[in-house]
Amino acid sequence: MSTHHDSAHDELTDVPLTGGLLRGALDQERTERGLLPHRLPARARAQNTDAQLAMAEAQPSGVRLALRTRATVLELETLPTKRAYVGAPPRPDGVYDLLVDGSPAGSATVAGGDVLTIDMTTGSTETLTGSTGTARFSGLAAGMKDVEIWLPHNETTELVALRANAPVEPMPTRGRKVWLHHGSSISQGSDAASPTATWPARAAALGGVELINLGLGGSALLDPFTARAMRDTPADLISVKIGINLVNTDLMRLRAFAPAVHGFLDTVREGHPTTPLLVVSPVLCPIHEDAPGPSAPDFTTLGEGRLRFRAAGDPAETAAGKLTLNVIRDELARIVKQRAADDPHLYHLDGRELYGEADYAELPLPDELHPDAATHLRMGERFAGLAFAADGPLAVTGD
Known part of the structure; x- marks a missing residue:
């Protein structure tokens, strides 16, 4: 799109793209062409050898530019993949959402x-460079x-330039709790x-919390480096959704699963000993x-x-320990009950309370794995009502 200079007031000036303007990213990388949120x-990326995880973590779900400005015109130049x-x-094409003072704009x-x-039949990939x-x-x-530009949740996005017709400063945190x-x-x-x-973004908006979304497509696999990233990330409220990817990938048997869950939670607890989890x-x-x-x-x-x-x-094959x-x-309920005896801030939620049999009858999974757009909104509302309520496990009010 072209820039219109209708008047002197519309004259756009470059705003330095600094990490201070970014929310929801744990890291940013300076590339040849811009700033790539991760x-x-x-340290976690260096320990990963999986192309699917590398792609997912570089897709900026929940990552947004958070600005305070009088600008009436904003332009964000990017290099999508x-x-x-x-x-x-x-x-x-991936969607960029604009929020002004928290409302869609x-x-x-x-x-x-x-x-x-x-090529899903052979697994091969090819990249063509574009503009x-x-x-x-x-x-x-x-x-x-307050202005937020939410980056596409499913499209790698390098930030090349930000332009505005008024000065821009980072948006204050507003004292909201951080949900990881x-x-x-x-x-x-x-x-x-x-x-x-997305359901976490919807839940965060309803709960009035700041989202850090480590939803990683195909890659919620109890990786120790992900647990360490969570351990080292400041947060007031934490949730971990475990299961479907371990079945998708047929990655581990029951014998490995329970110790891996314990290890993952132990690692998160090293950095967040009493945070609601x-x-x-x-x-x-x-x-x-x-x-x-x-x-x-x-x-x-x-x-x-x-x-x-x-x-x-x-x-x-479940008799031989394959996971369903x-x-x-059943294992997660058992593990949380066992650990909660010594961890009063640990809680469990059956995922079917977010999307269950009645929901499937009304809003089936189009590809038998992934919820559709309407289901995301419903899951976000359900999660906010179950988790962020005053009597919920991740209660937003209080200390």
């Missing part, structure tokens, strides 16, 4: 950028205001309509309730623009 710190899947229709997209093409684009927000109300959440692609946002419409079990996913993984893509509907998943594991969602739910 949701895992460099688009994903394309061989044989599937193009994915929609518009959205934008950025075309162009680099394109990462993924930057600009998200432009104009007609903002005059006067001093870790989960799977459902927590990252999967098929949510926009970055403020909520362990959330998987939401309903019928294909994996009693059938283990791995999850296998069903390519037959790809040409229609739909990818569906099925359970490739044999339910009989019901096995994981």
Whole structure:
């Protein structure tokens, strides 16, 4: 998009892109072309060898520019990385959401950028380099205001330039509690309509808390480096949603699962010994309730623009320790009950209270794994009501 200089007042000046303007990122990397927000710190990234996790943590779910300004025009120039899947229709461009004083005030997209093409049948990838684009927000109300630009939850976004027609300073924290959440692609946002419409973003808005979203698509796998990142991140409220990715990937058996959960929670507790900590079990996913993984893509509907998943594991294999969602739910309930005897700030939530059988009947999972946009909003409202309420495990009011 072009910049319009209708009058002297519309003259845009460059605002230095500093980490102080970013919320929700644990790290930022200076690249050849800009500033790349990361949701895992460099030490964790150095210990990771998985391309899926590397892609997910660099997609800025929950990351936003948080500004205080009188500007009526803002431009954010970025370099997105688009994903394309061989044989599937193009994915929609990532959405940038604008909030003014906490209320929705518009959205934008950025075309162009680099394109990462993924062949799901062979696993091969190819990257084509592209050009930057600009998200432009104009007609903002005059006067001093809090402005947030939420970056796309599902699209890697390098920040190249920020321009405004008035001075910009970092937004004050406003004394809100910081909620640190870790989960799977459902927590990252999967098929949510926009970055403020992912279930954690919706829950955070309703609860009046500052979100740090470590929802990592395909990658909520009890990785010790993720636990250490959480341990070292200041937070007032913490939740961990565990289960579906361990089944998707068929990564571990029951014998390894319980000690890994204990180890993950022990590590988080090293940095947050008395912080309210909520362990959330998987939401309903019928294909994996009693059938283990791995999850296998069903390519037959790809040409229609739909990818569906099925359970490739044999339910009989649970006797040998293969994990299903019901096995994981039972284990998590047992582990939390055991630990809570010595940890009065540890809580458990059955994920089916966020999305259960009645919800599936009304709002089925389009690909049998990921909730749709409407379900994200419903899950966010449910979580806020269950967790952030005055009598909830992550009560926002009080000390």
